[in-house]
Amino acid sequence: MRVVVTGAAGGIGEAITARFVSDGARAFLVDLDPSVAALLGSRADGVAGWAVADVSCVEDVNAAMQEVLVSLGGIDVVVNCAGIGGPASTAATMDPGDFRRVVEVNLVGTFLWSRAGARQMLRQATGGAIVNVASLFGQQGVVGGAAYGASKAGVSLLTQSMARELGPHGIRVNAVAPGHIATEMHWDELRARAARTGTSFEVERQKVLREVPLGRHGTGTDVAAVVAWLASDDAAYVSGQTIGVNGGVLGS
Numbered sequence: 001m002r003v004v005v006t007g008a009a010g011g012i013g014e015a016i017t018a019r020f021v022s023d024g025a026r027a028f029l030v031d032l033d034p035s036v037a038a039l040l041g042s043r044a045d046g047v048a049g050w051a052v053a054d055v056s057c058v059e060d061v062n063a064a065m066q067e068v069l070v071s072l073g074g075i076d077v078v079v080n081c082a083g084i085g086g087p088a089s090t091a092a093t094m095d096p097g098d099f100r101r102v103v104e105v106n107l108v109g110t111f112l113w114s115r116a117g118a119r120q121m122l123r124q125a126t127g128g129a130i131v132n133v134a135s136l137f138g139q140q141g142v143v144g145g146a147a148y149g150a151s152k153a154g155v156s157l158l159t160q161s162m163a164r165e166l167g168p169h170g171i172r173v174n175a176v177a178p179g180h181i182a183t184e185m186h187w188d189e190l191r192a193r194a195a196r197t198g199t200s201f202e203v204e205r206q207k208v209l210r211e212v213p214l215g216r217h218g219t220g221t222d223v224a225a226v227v228a229w230l231a232s233d234d235a236a237y238v239s240g241q242t243i244g245v246n247g248g249v250l251g252s
């Protein structure tokens with residue numbers, strides 16, 4: 001299996017890369033963070049190449065795709081994991097430039113890499129799978145989440161539309177919607193909440209734990225397991241879905 005993972009240097013993206021490589025896949029990694037290059041050596045033969053590229057920039061995507069084809073020779077799976085958190089402000093006070101940047105990275109970036117992957121899969125005519133990373137906060141609106149939530153809700157609907165368009169070509173398109181996952185992005189959010197409400201990081205962390213029926217934060221490995229399943233033949237009849245990986249927050 002030949003896999004492209006964006007956001008591969010981040011908490012969840014690195015876990016997704018590790019899972020695919022340990023399952024025997026060959027991976028090409030994309031991230032804005034140059035430390036993505038370090039994964040080349042640390043994942044033995046499974047990591048075939050990497051690119052430091054902005055997922056929201058068409059020129060970067062086109063250049064990275066050339067590298068992907070040299071390294072992998074084709075694409076069976078694209079995982080769109082690159083993303084950024086939103087500004088802490090409410091919609092009424094939000095800077096339009098901040099709103100646009102979140103949508104550019106989280107939604108337009110997912111579109112650009114899905115489009116590039118789909119074009120290559122259509123050329124190959126061997127089917128394939130696209131797995132997007134949406135969010136719990138793209139499934140329910142929260143105070144301070146206007147930009148991020150709108151971008152991630154967009155990812156879920158992009159997923160549905162592309163599943164309908166590409167299904168006749170044997171290409172499945174799905175998304176995962178992680179809940180509270182223990183990564184720097186989530187800890188930053190808790191620090192911002194603590195600053196906004198005058199509490200502390202630990203108070204905010206405990207609040208989150210009380211919301212989660214399974215009583216713990218998720219891990220990148222929890223998310224990677226569902227991504228790997230969606231990319232596999234075990235999910236051969238699953239397309240157009242957004243699967244929550246949230247410890248039961250929206251489960252009942």
Ligand code: NAP
Binds near residue numbers: 007
């Ligand atoms: P993370 O640790 O911040 O990882 C995100 C990675 O994406 C970083 O390496 C980041 O690079 C990279 N990135 C950001 N903007 C990019 C761009 N324009 N082009 C290419 N790469 C870019 O965050 P994470 O928690 O692993 O999140 C991964 C995904 O899961 C995101 O889409 C996020 O929205 C989603 N998610 C996370 C949670 C959670 O609780 N953590 C919950 C729901 C959904 P830099 O570090 O250089 O910016």
